[in-house]
Amino acid sequence: MGLILELNNVNKRFGGVVAANNVNFEVEKGKIKGLIGPNGAGKTTLLNLISGIYDVDDGKIIFDGQDVTNVPAHKRARMGIGRTFQTPRFLDRSSIEDNLKLGTDLFDQMGYINSFFGKKGSDYQHELEDLMEIVGFEVNWDDEISSIPYGQRKMLEIVRCLLSYPKVMLVDEPAAGLNKMEIERVVDLLNLGISRDIGIVLIEHRMDLVMSVCSSITVLNFGQVICDSIPEEVVNNEEVIEAYLGRQD
Ligand SMILES: Nc1ncnc2c1ncn2[C@@H]1O[C@H](COP(=O)(O)OP(=O)(O)O)[C@@H](O)[C@H]1O
Ligand SMILES: [Mg+2]
Numbered sequence: 001m002g003l004i005l006e007l008n009n010v011n012k013r014f015g016g017v018v019a020a021n022n023v024n025f026e027v028e029k030g031k032i033k034g035l036i037g038p039n040g041a042g043k044t045t046l047l048n049l050i051s052g053i054y055d056v057d058d059g060k061i062i063f064d065g066q067d068v069t070n071v072p073a074h075k076r077a078r079m080g081i082g083r084t085f086q087t088p089r090f091l092d093r094s095s096i097e098d099n100l101k102l103g104t105d106l107f108d109q110m111g112y113i114n115s116f117f118g119k120k121g122s123d124y125q126h127e128l129e130d131l132m133e134i135v136g137f138e139v140n141w142d143d144e145i146s147s148i149p150y151g152q153r154k155m156l157e158i159v160r161c162l163l164s165y166p167k168v169m170l171v172d173e174p175a176a177g178l179n180k181m182e183i184e185r186v187v188d189l190l191n192l193g194i195s196r197d198i199g200i201v202l203i204e205h206r207m208d209l210v211m212s213v214c215s216s217i218t219v220l221n222f223g224q225v226i227c228d229s230i231p232e233e234v235v236n237n238e239e240v241i242e243a244y245l246g247r248q249d
Contacts (some may be wrong), residue, residue, distance in 0.1 A: 002029040004199035005050065005081075005168050007101060011058030012042075012049055019045040021223040023059070027168060027199040032190060034214035034231070035203045038244050041220040044201045048169045049166075049203070052076040064167055082166030083159040085174050086203075090145045097141035100128070124163070131159045134188045136181075140162050151182045153157050158189045167195055170201045175209055187213060207245070211235065219244060 014019035027033045036042050040127070048054040050061060052073035060071045063204040067077055072211040095179045135155045139148060145156070154174060161169055171190070175183045183206075190213060193200050204210050210217060210231070217234045219227040221243040227234050234240055 003027070005201075006060075006062040007050070008051060008060040008062070010046075010061065011057045011221045012045055012054060013057055016118070018223045020049060020059075021054075023220075023223070023225055024224070025186075025218055025228075027201055028215070029196050030197040031215040032194065032200040032202050032213050032221075034210040034217035034234075035170040035201055035220065036205070036207075036210060036217060036234075036244065037220035037226075039099065041153045042223040043220055044172055045223075046220070047083060047172055047201065047203065050076075050168075050170060053082055056167060077164070077199055078164070080167035081170070082161040082164050082168065083170035084154075084161055084172060084174065086176070087226075088150075088153045088157045090153065090157070095142050096139050096145050096148070096156070099145045100156065100163060102160065108138050122221075131162060131189070131192075134192060135159060135185050153202055154178060155185060158186065162189065162193060165196075166198060168199045168201070171207065172203045174202070175204055175206050183209065207235070 003026055007023055007025040010023045010025070011018075012019050022044065025046070035046065037043055039068070044056065049056055052068070052071060056069060059069070060067060063076070063079065063081060068079065071079070090246065091102070135152075137152055139152070142213065145153060154177065158171065158174060174186045187209070190200060202210065202214060216229060217227075217231055218225055218235060218249055219240050226243060227237045227240045230236070
């Protein structure tokens with residue numbers, strides 16, 4: 001099946017901490033790859049390396065058939081590497097509308113904005129309406145984004161990402177702090193991504209969620225991949241149980 005992202009022997013150190021230790025990692029189009037492991041294992045670092053926020057010390061990152069190892073973060077975003085953050089990142093004093101359009105501004109720099117808001121402007125509205133129907137709540141678009149609850153902001157971050165039509169979507173702990181109903185909506189958003197053939201990387205501590213949506217799971221411990229397999233094998237892997245699952249309540 002089509003690979004959209006590939007990390008080859010990627011290394012990253014912070015002083016004495018080895019945050020990525022010879023990591024090999026693959027993401028397929030239209031599939032969700034789970035990324036799990038204890039706190040400090042290097043999960044968020046891996047997303048930062050993929051999105052270009054951090055440079056690798058060595059190793060290669062291949063995205064959509066191209067070597068992007070030395071491509072700066074803003075270009076990788078425009079090429080189709082989208083992400084959300086462990087704690088949502090918005091311009092807190094700006095309106096919900098402006099914050100969501102930041103996603104589509106990626107197109108601005110490519111010169112696509114006219115077609116997006118002009119000729120195809122109705123597509124944007126359409127798309128936004130479809131996505132808002134999935135998240136299942138309404139907003140006043142002019143309100144400051146900081147005025148809405150945390151769970152809703154986290155969901156809107158995924159909406160913003162989807163509005164940029166990414167090829168890869170990196171999602172860092174989307175269920176943390178969300179209630180059961182909100183988590184179901186997040187799953188719906190991820191499934192929409194799947195139906196669009198987006199390759200999704202999902203960092204998540206909730207094993208029920210990881211098990212139900214991921215096609216395969218990579219387990220990190222001290223920056224190292226200790227297991228990379230289908231969910232059923234990962235949960236029964238001794239090393240994974242020892243390092244991570246056994247510790248969960
Ligand atoms: N910018 C940074 N500077 C120094 N150390 C960092 C930085 N980012 C991450 N680390 C360290 O790298 C390790 C992995 O962190 P992180 O990727 O955030 O783990 P996880 O997301 O799995 O909890 C930790 O020891 C963390 O302290
Ligand atoms: Mg993290």
